[in-house]
Amino acid sequence: MKRMRNDPDMLAEYDFRGGVRGKYAKRYAEGTNVVVIDPDVAEYFPDHDSVNKALRNLAAVIKRQRKVESAPARGRATARR
Secondary structure: OOEOOOOOOOEOOOOOOOOOOOOOHHHHHHOOOOOOOOHHHHOOOOOHHHHHHHHHHHHHHHHHHHHHHHOOOOOOOOOOO
């Protein structure tokens, strides 16, 4: 396969003459959240839905834990001034 001189990763048969520059730039700029997870973790999550479900459950646990940590202690005598 013949390679292009100015870019060794581009093969000569790649043809971008019909391409539209910046076609998805606006959508990309609005926000992307592509995350690459390690293969040993990925084996537990067959698809994006399972990843999202697990992260939502983890977020709920974190939220509950923060509430517990920030809640005033009950049953303790408080010092009065």
